Amino acid sequence: MPSDLRPNVGAHIVDGKSLSLDIQHEVANEVSALKERGIEPRLAVVIAGDDPASHVYVRNKERACERCGILSTRIDMPATSTLEEIVEVVEGLNADSSIHGILVQSPAPEGVDELKIASSILPQKDVDGFHPVNLGRLVHGETEGLLPCTPSGVMRILHSSGVKIEGTKAVVLGRSRIVGMPMALMLAQKGSDATVTIAHSRTEGVESICNEADILVAAVGSAHMVEKHWVKPGAFVVDVGISRVAGRLAGDVSPEVSEIAGWLTPVPGGVGPMTIAMLMGNTLKAAELQMV
Secondary structure, three states, rough: OOOOOOOOOOOOOOHHHHHHHHHHHHHHHHHHHHOOOOOOEEEEEEEEEHHHHHHHHHHHHHHHHHHHEEEEEEEEEEOOHHHHHHHHHEEEEEEOOOEEEEOOOOOOOOOOOHHHHHOOOHHHOOOOOHHHHHHHHHHOOOOEEEEOOOOOOOHHHHHHHOOOOOOOOOEEEOOOOOOOHHHHHHHHHHOOOOOOOOOOOOOHHHHHHOOOOOOOEOOHHHOOEEEHHHHHOOEEEEEOOOOOEOOEEOEEEEEHHHOOOOEEEOOOOOOOHHHHHHHHHHHHHHHHHHHO
16 A cells, blocks of 8 residues: 555545535636636536436536636426437537536436437537547546546545555446546546556456555445445545435445545535536636637
8 A cells, every 4th residue: 555545543534515615716716817808607507307406416506606606507408308309409509609618417308318418519518528529538648628527526636635646556436437437547547647447337356356446436326335344444435426325315435434444535525516616617618718
């Protein structure tokens, strides 16, 4: 284990809310400077359906926009919306020069292909970072573009902790295009230089693989899947997953992991606020890219 990882003295609980607000303050200052040049960043959020959690997430994004001085436009669509109808709305936003960032809130209505929605957004307005062009740039090692928000937030958490990533063994639980795969790429890219293993539902011996990790990122969506004996003493454990258990939010990581980990991100209050902060940063970046 690298010497700068914490010994087993109980986990330091990472305050994602505080770090998120610090980042949003930085974004607000840069937005103010941009407005002085006549550019007002604007984010458009499309939400189709009545999923309560999705509406909460959208409200949180709207509040973050207010804190950062970013204008926000919300387009509500019925749960019966088709792919064609959603893409038509997206294409209208693509053509609107006053809109710098476009986000279609997940989940999409049943049967609607989210990848096709993501692909319909102009890459320079894709503030979620899910367009194949933006993901392709990440594969090529480009880090200055619009990157997926949750993995970017995790990287910011790791860097802010002061932990040395270079040379560590990192394990990413989950292989989604939204979190798992881009997370692995960011950890392995030049400048981070972790040695990364991706584990998933077909991985054999997942417990022993996780037990070797200096950095463990759990992004599965299975409540309390990662148990205490899965975790290496002193490891940095990042809990991305979110589920509901008995009406309460729960992450992928069991609470007992705090007894052995060096650092642990809580659910709620860990990665979630950081995802929103990175979204604000991407909206600012999108506005800057479209000035060129």
